[in-house]
Amino acid sequence: MKKFKKYYLSEKEMPTQWYNIMADMPNKPKPPLHPGTKQPLGPEDLAPLFPMELIKQEVATEKWIDIPEEVLDIYKIWRPSPLIRAYNLEKLLDAPVKIYYKYEGVSPAGSHKPNTAVPQAYYNYKEGVKRITTETGAGQWGSALSFATQFFDIDLQVFMVKVSYNQKPYRKSMINTWGANVVPSPSNLTEVGRAILEKDPDNPGSLGIAISEAVEMAVKDPDTKYSLGSVLNHVLMHQTVIGLEALKQFELADDYPDIVIGCFGGGSNFAGISFPFLKENFEKGKKTRAIAVEPYSCPKLTRGEFRYDFGDSVGMTPLIPMYTLGHTFMPPKIHAGGLRYHGAGAIVSQLLKDGLIEAAAVHQLECFDAGVKFARAEGIIPAPESTHAIAQVFREARKAKEEGVEKTILFNLSGHGLVDMASYDQYFAGNLHDYSVSDDEIKKNLEALDSLGV
Amino acid sequence: MKKFKKYYLSEKEMPTQWYNIMADMPNKPKPPLHPGTKQPLGPEDLAPLFPMELIKQEVATEKWIDIPEEVLDIYKIWRPSPLIRAYNLEKLLDAPVKIYYKYEGVSPAGSHKPNTAVPQAYYNYKEGVKRITTETGAGQWGSALSFATQFFDIDLQVFMVKVSYNQKPYRKSMINTWGANVVPSPSNLTEVGRAILEKDPDNPGSLGIAISEAVEMAVKDPDTKYSLGSVLNHVLMHQTVIGLEALKQFELADDYPDIVIGCFGGGSNFAGISFPFLKENFEKGKKTRAIAVEPYSCPKLTRGEFRYDFGDSVGMTPLIPMYTLGHTFMPPKIHAGGLRYHGAGAIVSQLLKDGLIEAAAVHQLECFDAGVKFARAEGIIPAPESTHAIAQVFREARKAKEEGVEKTILFNLSGHGLVDMASYDQYFAGNLHDYSVSDDEIKKNLEALDSLGV
Numbered sequence: 001m002k003k004f005k006k007y008y009l010s011e012k013e014m015p016t017q018w019y020n021i022m023a024d025m026p027n028k029p030k031p032p033l034h035p036g037t038k039q040p041l042g043p044e045d046l047a048p049l050f051p052m053e054l055i056k057q058e059v060a061t062e063k064w065i066d067i068p069e070e071v072l073d074i075y076k077i078w079r080p081s082p083l084i085r086a087y088n089l090e091k092l093l094d095a096p097v098k099i100y101y102k103y104e105g106v107s108p109a110g111s112h113k114p115n116t117a118v119p120q121a122y123y124n125y126k127e128g129v130k131r132i133t134t135e136t137g138a139g140q141w142g143s144a145l146s147f148a149t150q151f152f153d154i155d156l157q158v159f160m161v162k163v164s165y166n167q168k169p170y171r172k173s174m175i176n177t178w179g180a181n182v183v184p185s186p187s188n189l190t191e192v193g194r195a196i197l198e199k200d201p202d203n204p205g206s207l208g209i210a211i212s213e214a215v216e217m218a219v220k221d222p223d224t225k226y227s228l229g230s231v232l233n234h235v236l237m238h239q240t241v242i243g244l245e246a247l248k249q250f251e252l253a254d255d256y257p258d259i260v261i262g263c264f265g266g267g268s269n270f271a272g273i274s275f276p277f278l279k280e281n282f283e284k285g286k287k288t289r290a291i292a293v294e295p296y297s298c299p300k301l302t303r304g305e306f307r308y309d310f311g312d313s314v315g316m317t318p319l320i321p322m323y324t325l326g327h328t329f330m331p332p333k334i335h336a337g338g339l340r341y342h343g344a345g346a347i348v349s350q351l352l353k354d355g356l357i358e359a360a361a362v363h364q365l366e367c368f369d370a371g372v373k374f375a376r377a378e379g380i381i382p383a384p385e386s387t388h389a390i391a392q393v394f395r396e397a398r399k400a401k402e403e404g405v406e407k408t409i410l411f412n413l414s415g416h417g418l419v420d421m422a423s424y425d426q427y428f429a430g431n432l433h434d435y436s437v438s439d440d441e442i443k444k445n446l447e448a449l450d451s452l453g454v
Numbered sequence: 455m456k457k458f459k460k461y462y463l464s465e466k467e468m469p470t471q472w473y474n475i476m477a478d479m480p481n482k483p484k485p486p487l488h489p490g491t492k493q494p495l496g497p498e499d500l501a502p503l504f505p506m507e508l509i510k511q512e513v514a515t516e517k518w519i520d521i522p523e524e525v526l527d528i529y530k531i532w533r534p535s536p537l538i539r540a541y542n543l544e545k546l547l548d549a550p551v552k553i554y555y556k557y558e559g560v561s562p563a564g565s566h567k568p569n570t571a572v573p574q575a576y577y578n579y580k581e582g583v584k585r586i587t588t589e590t591g592a593g594q595w596g597s598a599l600s601f602a603t604q605f606f607d608i609d610l611q612v613f614m615v616k617v618s619y620n621q622k623p624y625r626k627s628m629i630n631t632w633g634a635n636v637v638p639s640p641s642n643l644t645e646v647g648r649a650i651l652e653k654d655p656d657n658p659g660s661l662g663i664a665i666s667e668a669v670e671m672a673v674k675d676p677d678t679k680y681s682l683g684s685v686l687n688h689v690l691m692h693q694t695v696i697g698l699e700a701l702k703q704f705e706l707a708d709d710y711p712d713i714v715i716g717c718f719g720g721g722s723n724f725a726g727i728s729f730p731f732l733k734e735n736f737e738k739g740k741k742t743r744a745i746a747v748e749p750y751s752c753p754k755l756t757r758g759e760f761r762y763d764f765g766d767s768v769g770m771t772p773l774i775p776m777y778t779l780g781h782t783f784m785p786p787k788i789h790a791g792g793l794r795y796h797g798a799g800a801i802v803s804q805l806l807k808d809g810l811i812e813a814a815a816v817h818q819l820e821c822f823d824a825g826v827k828f829a830r831a832e833g834i835i836p837a838p839e840s841t842h843a844i845a846q847v848f849r850e851a852r853k854a855k856e857e858g859v860e861k862t863i864l865f866n867l868s869g870h871g872l873v874d875m876a877s878y879d880q881y882f883a884g885n886l887h888d889y890s891v892s893d894d895e896i897k898k899n900l901e902a903l904d905s906l907g908v
Binding site: 003005008010011073076082084108110147151169173176178372375376380381419421424428 | 457459460462464465527528530531536538560562564601604605623624625627628630631633826829830833834835870871872873875876878879882
């Protein structure tokens, strides 16, 4: 029979501050630029989109930011989340590794996303905002934000990437049940959406396009703000509760990870699990490796370029210094919809550029294979996004075995897959494929950025 | 903004024994009878179906039964489950009530069912069983048992009620992902199933039919045992961890419930939340009311008769003394598939007969209305089954307001609805209906029992 060990924290041991890695980075990210003037952005440029407190957090350099009491109260619905020793996966892999995972699927939305959705909704509420727009890929962010905004009686309009809207109808239903509106993107609610649909009525959508639509709607209405579920500094910071809890739980386990792994779309769950361990690297000279795992079919970290690019597909957002495939890159229709994004957050990109984190890319079938094995070993069915982290754990275990070196591995199980079972059905039926992206395709989209002149 | 309070238990405070209400009942249930001889069953009659330890528990009269260490270890993956004060629902209902709910959706299968699936799989494993059959309605039991059997390397064959198999494809996928086999019932894997399909190829199935198929397969193969997710004494007892935890959590809250509510299919989640409070009634003369809530369309507790009947539809199982609509009763196709069962467990039936618990019946639309309001107030989307408990909370709150009497209410949120979002879609689209059952229909099915002569 199988064996388990969960490391438990009480509510009293929950972190009361977020960790801001900006304070410790040897090289700070270059500033975001205004999309029109190409000059560094000021707070006033962001004011139409975000409440002032989040704008302050976006540029904050203090190491610790207090989590408001009201946010902590809501966190407690599902936090602290468990850290679990994956004894059965260890046995299956038969390698000299100890494996731990932090399980974020315990939130009512089923993923890590509420960790930032709740504070974002809270700060908007504090500043009197009545309506928010956002985009969502697989629907994890859209459902998390609809979960959060209903606590504060804020209206929410979600633009959901069309391919996911069709593949993942349950997340759309969750958004509706929590009382928000959701449309497939590209939609006819915005100029951006209408223009795309006119040229290409069957456009499957992308996170970049959905961001363009949500931003357009927010900019045009002074009573509406915009909310982003990843990429930005404040979003990544909110997620550090994950790793801060894990640090305390490793004390209980009397252990410490050599390797920390998270899947990677825009950076938020990866940052959440890894930044607190990078803090230990900075402060105490620890040598934990942090590995961001992206889909092979959307390889911005492993095959993209580090340069200024837009956060959206159309070019409405500020220019961000990041690893990118070009904002015009259209990711293949893999089932890990939350990872179908052309770029990466500024902080994560700078860390990668400076060699302080690593990146890896894995194929879809390898991920589902690892995900099913994990479900059968540990009893939790992972979200397709999270299977990328698990596939990398398998690789690291194989490597440890080949090299005969003992390793302790921590990964973030960022969400459960109960709302993604159609993807598993497709996998079992043999209908899923791997997708590669040609060098020419990447080059073409990156060269298009040259005209930006930054 | 909204307000929350979660009452937390540490792993150390988890119950280490199940509560066996048989010890305290003023009138014990009459014995189950052999379906052929109509004589009281002996352990040897059950041996083809269950491992000996579960047979012992089925007839045990000790008040406390130790939970094996191995089971506790697996429970700890998701237990203790939270007790949450539903401040926001209270505000919405605007009545003199305090409302608490115990949230069982935190288990990896998303419902309370693993509380008994894990010990059942464990005892089978201990006695060398290699293969188990079972039935499932909405799929919560089948998915929970597939979650549990994989821990012990036991093969599992699930017969899933056809209407739910089609309405709830995700639960089927979960069962596959955890490595078990699942077929729609009636199936052509059994004589029972083939006979039904021959007469009625479009038969939507029922829990009773699925039980017949699972039992037939187990009886015919000496290496195969059978497992039931509700109704039986040992199943109800395993679920008492829910109420035992809640008792401790109410101490932390410095409060105590006047009313305890659970939805009702065969009795397991209702028993789990209520029996430990009945214990306090027995021991300390407390007066907590326990209310079992069934669908209006499947009203065995409120409109059935107390008499011996089969647990399945075909008449293969022992005869159980219970409230029943007759084993030939075919419940309408409501979305709360887990509550579509003609009968009730022997213990719960005896308690109802003796006036120690109460029963209520609610319509489907009233349930979804309450479920959506709960989701928007408290942030958790309930399973369609669990919405029956919530609808009753609404009724009790209205009554308390009319009567001007303060009440403290506890209900069991037995599972989340993330795998049932198609039901919510149907509800929002206006496609759901209420179903009533005529007196003639009930009478016809009950009269058919007369020929049993017991």
